[in-house]
Amino acid sequence: MSELLTAGLDVGSSAIKVVVVEDGGARARVLGQAVERIRRREAARVAQDVFESVLRDAGVEEGDLAYTATTGEGEIVPFRTGHFYGMTTHARGAVFLCPEARAILDVGALHTRAVLMDARAKVLSYRMTSQCASGSGQFLENIARYLGVTLDEIGSLSQEADAPEVCSSICAVLAETDVINMVSRGISVQNILRGIHDSMAGRYVKLLLSAGARGTVLVTGGLAADPGLVAALVTAAEQFSDRGKLDIRSDERSVLAGALGAALWGAFRARRLEASGVTP
């Protein structure tokens, strides 16, 4: 292949995302992609397997790659060419998926970040949720387990709610206690989930506004694939619109934003290194 080929691996705390990209510039094209949950396996092994699988599906040999970039906990990937920090890659992936986005809300398993960037995907500033797990995907995953629903069901069930229950948005322990009380009181799963989505969304919108975000915001990270959360975010953005207008969006490939951004920055570095005659 004559086009520049690069790969991005986003090693998260619960899933590994891999993307292979052709060109990596203005005409970048995704040749292959995958998301694989780690599920108590060795993360490095999962990364290797899913990487090889994506290459195979894309018809690309590892030797054809000009740059293999990692992000997240990608330090565990020994075959990487380089590593980029999570905010840097999510910003780049977001600008690729949604060129008008000037902020992202990266909702991962362990924490959430509001990141502002410019049109070149240069990170300008960020705000992050505090240590508490109530702002994370891991928390939502725990609640789903208590309620006996799968992760894939959360979004659609939440959107069926007719009378959402108010839930603590400050502390995961209090929120879990709230959920147990709700179950005891016979509140429907749909209304419980929407209540949790609403509490998380309210917190995230405040995070975005306090970071200075205005205009188009792309949701990235694992929870970007949860339509219930995205819908709650849109509603919360309207509720807080007196403090600033936010146009919350998601993309079907938002979950891959980190890996995508890593692959695109990898292409940028590959070209720069080639121009300077350096072989990484």
Next chain:
Amino acid sequence: MIDDLVKRAEERCRDLRLSSVRAWKEKTGMPAVGYLPIWVPRELLHAQGVLPVGLVGAGQDLEIIKGDAYYQSYICHLPRSTIELGLNGSLDCLDGMLFPAICDVIRNLSGIWKMQFPDKYVRYLDVPQCFERDIGGTFLRRELEELAEGLENIGARPLDLDALQQSILVWNRQRRAVQELYGLRSEQPWRVPTSELYLILRAGLVMPVEEHLSMLVSYADAVRADDERRPMDQARVVLTGSFCEQPPLGLIKTLERSGCYIVDDDFMQVHRWIKGPIADEGDPLDNLVDAFLHDAIDSPTRYIDEGDKGRELVERTRANRADGVLFCAPSFCDPALLDQPMAVAAIEAAGIPWTGFKYSEDTGQFQVIREQAGTFADSIKLWS
């Protein structure tokens, strides 16, 4: 091979009770003397049959119980762990302690040591800040002669100039081996991870120079022969400010994993305090003095004209083809932190990117530093 060497070095570094020093003493019957960072005339100790034992704190491996009672909360961590080691008996195999002129805290520590351990030889090693031979040189020579007499009183051999000459040659070889490793790391940083080099250098503080020289040569040979290690696209950085209290190993690993190649640093400066080989002709004591006066590295603990502060850092950054500078100093380290604004000014004037953070030898959480170093490396790779 590399793993074995690094493991052996790490074991030495973490052996707070200095069992290898105890074994050496039992075998040789000669005294061992501890010293604090950053320079002591190890050649002179070696020539008198004394084992110099470098002490750079206890890192994360020791809970400080008594040490905190001796220093206020705004004082760095190194003296606390040193006192703790002294009071819990870890250092009882040392026949004496040398406290070089670094800062007020170390000077005070020498006084505390005298009171706490009246049976031990304790010396505050003053060094000149005037580098004219007739003034500073005369002063330092007298200091060294007094030191030699003091060592003799605890069982060392009398200072013999021929023996000193031989010792200088041995230490010259050790210095050259260290410098060659630094050169190799600067050229091919993927072959010599700083997290390994740090351990190899730190282990050298607590072993005879001959053993350390052998370790340095073996490590250099092993990394040169290892073709499994391949280059990655990382930002080349100079790390500065860590010359006294040493950072935890986890911090160095964090920086490397964040996308930085450390191509020059201030760790264990005693190995590199004298830049070139010490002259091997003429009076060896004068040669030792001259090397200190005229061939030592720039350091915040050494007088540098205000207009010249930071100049050597800029030169090191350029010589090592570094993309940026990490100011990485211990919390409350006066020499490092008081000089930092001048060094930053010099770095900025030269158009070199930099970032800075602080640590303590027992820092256990690196997430914030990881974030800072990671974004710094990204900014270099993508925006500079």
